[in-house]
Amino acid sequence: MPEPSDALTIREVAEKTGITTHTLRYYERIGLVQPVPRAKSGHRRYGEPELRWLDLLKKLHATEMPIRKMLEYARLARRGETTIAARRALLDAHRIEVEAKLEHLQATLGTIRKKLASYDRALAGRAPDHALSR
Amino acid sequence: MPEPSDALTIREVAEKTGITTHTLRYYERIGLVQPVPRAKSGHRRYGEPELRWLDLLKKLHATEMPIRKMLEYARLARRGETTIAARRALLDAHRIEVEAKLEHLQATLGTIRKKLASYDRALAGRAPDHALSR
DNA sequence: GCTTGACTTCGAGCGCGCTCGAAGTCGTAG
DNA sequence: CTACGACTTCGAGCGCGCTCGAAGTCAAGC
Numbered sequence: 001m002p003e004p005s006d007a008l009t010i011r012e013v014a015e016k017t018g019i020t021t022h023t024l025r026y027y028e029r030i031g032l033v034q035p036v037p038r039a040k041s042g043h044r045r046y047g048e049p050e051l052r053w054l055d056l057l058k059k060l061h062a063t064e065m066p067i068r069k070m071l072e073y074a075r076l077a078r079r080g081e082t083t084i085a086a087r088r089a090l091l092d093a094h095r096i097e098v099e100a101k102l103e104h105l106q107a108t109l110g111t112i113r114k115k116l117a118s119y120d121r122a123l124a125g126r127a128p129d130h131a132l133s134r
Numbered sequence: 135m136p137e138p139s140d141a142l143t144i145r146e147v148a149e150k151t152g153i154t155t156h157t158l159r160y161y162e163r164i165g166l167v168q169p170v171p172r173a174k175s176g177h178r179r180y181g182e183p184e185l186r187w188l189d190l191l192k193k194l195h196a197t198e199m200p201i202r203k204m205l206e207y208a209r210l211a212r213r214g215e216t217t218i219a220a221r222r223a224l225l226d227a228h229r230i231e232v233e234a235k236l237e238h239l240q241a242t243l244g245t246i247r248k249k250l251a252s253y254d255r256a257l258a259g260r261a262p263d264h265a266l267s268r
Numbered sequence: 269g270c271t272t273g274a275c276t277t278c279g280a281g282c283g284c285g286c287t288c289g290a291a292g293t294c295g296t297a298g
Numbered sequence: 299c300t301a302c303g304a305c306t307t308c309g310a311g312c313g314c315g316c317t318c319g320a321a322g323t324c325a326a327g328c
Contacts (some may be wrong), residue, residue: 009304009305010304010305011304011305020286020287021305022286022287022288023285023286023287025306025307026285026286026287029307029308040294041293041294041295041304041305041306042293042294042305042306043294043304043305043306044305044306056249059242059245059246062238062239062242063239063242063243063246066284066285067284067285067286068284081256084253084256084257085253085257087253088250088253088254088257091246091249091250091253092250094246095243095246095247095250098239098242098243098246099243101239102236102239102240102243104196105196105197105232105235105236105239106236108193108196108197108232109197109229109232109233109236111193112193112197112225112228112229112232113229115190115225116222116225116226116229119218119219119221119222119225120222122215122218123218123219123222143274143275144274144275145274145275154316154317155275156316156317156318157315157316157317159276159277160315160316160317163277163278174324175274175275175276175323175324175325176275176276176323176324177274177275177276177324178275178276200314200315201314201315201316202314
């Protein structure tokens with residue numbers, strides 16, 4: 001199997017993943033994505049493994065993992081199965097950060113909702129409560 | 135009351151809020167914070183209203199409201215009570231964004247946890263599942 | 269009177285994560 | 299043979315949110 005027929009062009013991948021072609025190439029040149037297989041023309045052909053990796057990157061990105069850490073993760077992944085424990089550790093540390101952030105976000109969202117309620121009271125004609133003085 | 139005695143220096147505010155003195159001045163010069171009252175020496179003296187405003191900014195910042203929007207909000211606030219409805223609208227729009235982000239974050243966290251579990255299975259000696267191939 | 273140190277202003281610089289555009293190559297359609 | 303359009307590389311530029319440092323002022327203590 002010299003060239004799997006499920007290969008996608010960079011444009012197709014961009015449409016599928018929502019990552020721009022510019023960013024896809026950028027990720028590759030910084031080493032976040034391994035060199036993508038090429039057609040004879042030199043054009044990139046993304047296969048299943050690339051798509052799975054991009055999916056993971058999207059998740060890490062969505063949870064605001066900095067590129068630095070994703071790179072670290074990527075380098076471990078390239079070194080193969082012997083780094084599974086290290087990758088797990090990295091991911092777990094990230095999980096903890098995300099959980100903390102989530103909690104903080106929820107708490108803050110709570111006070112934003114309270115402020116909205118106080119605006120509603122003010123708009124209903126009650127005495128402006130002090131939280132509104134600015 | 136020419137100078138309320140509860141006034142804090144910029145350093146004290148920095149310690150209290152966790153916002154650096156550099157950033158406090160930066161916020162003031164871009165108009166995110168109204169000109170802070172000064173001692174005769176020209177030094178800033180932060181009072182209750184400033185601290186309350188900074189607290190609100192911290193919350194908006196924690197929920198990742200861009201400075202642009204905070205500025206919009208600040209400008210409305212300066213225009214007084216007639217802008218309460220507009221401020222409410224702005225804040226509510228933000229609330230909706232935060233809620234969406236929170237949901238997305240939770241979903242993504244879920245798949246991260248799954249990946250961690252698959253690492254654990256791999257480390258326990260089972261056949262590496264395909265999610266680990268990179 | 270002099271030093272110390274906390275403040276002041278101002279403009280430049282930085283780290284992050286893209287984003288863009290110029291210039292070139294390739295393969296197919298007319 | 300030409301024109302087109304989708305791709306390629308590469309380096310420069312950008313928007314955000316600070317962050318820093320130079321140079322000056324002021325008040326208090328020795």
